[in-house]
Amino acid sequence: MSRIHEALKKAEQERAASQGGPVPSNFSGAESPVTEPRVIDADTAARVAAVAPAVSAHASPGLPPFGSPFSLETMLARCAAVQWSPDPKTMLFLNGDDNARGSEEFRTLRSRLYQIREKMTLKKILVTSALPKEGKSFTAANLAQVMVRQHGRRVLLIDADLRGPRLHLMLGTSSAPGLSDYLQGANDEFSIMQRGALENLLLIPSGCEVSNPAELVANGRLKFLLQRxxxxxxxxxxxxPPAVPVSDASLLANSCDGVLMVVRSNATPVDMARKARQEFPDKVLVGVVLNGTSADTEAYSRYYYGAYEKRGTEAKA
Structure with a gap:
């Protein structure tokens, strides 16, 4: 049985537990220890100078030259400081309540990702779903927020859903300039970044509406941006964007280290979840988030996490 199928079955188990049924024996309410990652500073950024010429030489046609690597101080000085007005119903760590419903599950997710990172390279995570309205933007935004709650951690949150962007609405900020403007060559990386309500959390919103999102995502500029x-x-x-209706997610995954899949309890069809997984044949699935379980079963964990896995190594029933 695949990890995604297990995640969907989790909802049924939780409902049984809320009605007096057995509680899953492998659940632990305690958060796993967090391995402290190395804090990256301006000196670290400067070390990439030695590899800049090689990257520039292999850049895709039409991309700007790599140029000199910029420092943290330069980035913070040149990106916009914006007053966000976050939605308190969806942004769990921006409402002043450290114990908001669902917050502990995100702390556990954070711990699991650090554990996975001990075994593989994991910094750039793509958050997607099979279909729209399954909670991927909610998951991405709150995961970014819980990451920066740890002292000294710095996170970049990117809204690459150029078809149905939601992050700017959740965070209460403007959507432009943003990623689409950079991908079209209209803006540099500094002008599309925002500093908002949380120190060390930067946002690149989606940008202006475009008619050719898949072509923009595939033009090579996103990889260039991430290298910078x-x-x-x-x-x-x-x-x-969701993985099944459009090709954008599989294109974006080429620039990431792993994929985090969101499925919605009592909503995501099993066949659609499996089809979504097939869109990433060469990418590590670092986990499955089961979103939208009832408040009555939250004590048994609102989210389900699969161990990191590559296609072809999933457990078979």
Whole structure:
């Protein structure tokens, strides 16, 4: 049985538990220890200078030259400081309540990702779903927020859903300039970044509406952008379009280290979840988030996490 199928079955088990049925024996309410990652500073960013000429020489046609790597100080000085007005119903860590419903599950998810990172390279995470309205943007935004709650961690949150962007609405900010403007060559990386309500959390919103999102995502500029900014962040969280209806998510995954799949309890069809997984044949599935379980069963964990896995190594029933 695949990890995604197990996640969907989890909802049925939780409902049984809320009605007096057995509680899953492998659940632990305690958060796993968090391995402290190395804090990346301006000196680290400067070390990429030695490899800049090689990257520039192999850049895709039409891309700007790599140029000199910029420092953390340069990035923070040039990106916009914006007053966000976050939605308190969806942004769990921006409402002043450290114990908001669902917050503990995100802390557990954070711990699991750090555990996975001990075994593989994991910094750039694509958050996607099979279909729309399953909670991928909610998951991406709150995962980014819980990451920066740890002292010294720096996170870049990118809204790469150019078809139905939601992050700017959740965070209460403007959507432009943003990623689409950079991908079209209209803006540089500094002008599309926002600093908002949380220190060390930067946002690249979706940008202006475009008619050719798949072509923009595939033009090579996203990889160039990530090469530029990756040394300055501990995590880069990318919100993508749903995987089944359009090809954007599989294209975006080529620039990421792993995929986090969101499925909605009592909503995501099993065949659609499996089809979504098939869109990433060469990418590590770092986990499955089961979203939208009832409040009555939250004590048994609102989210389900599969161990990191590559296609072809999933457990068989």
């Amino acid at each position: 900014v990756e040394p300055l962040f501990d995590w880069i969280i990318i919100d993508s």
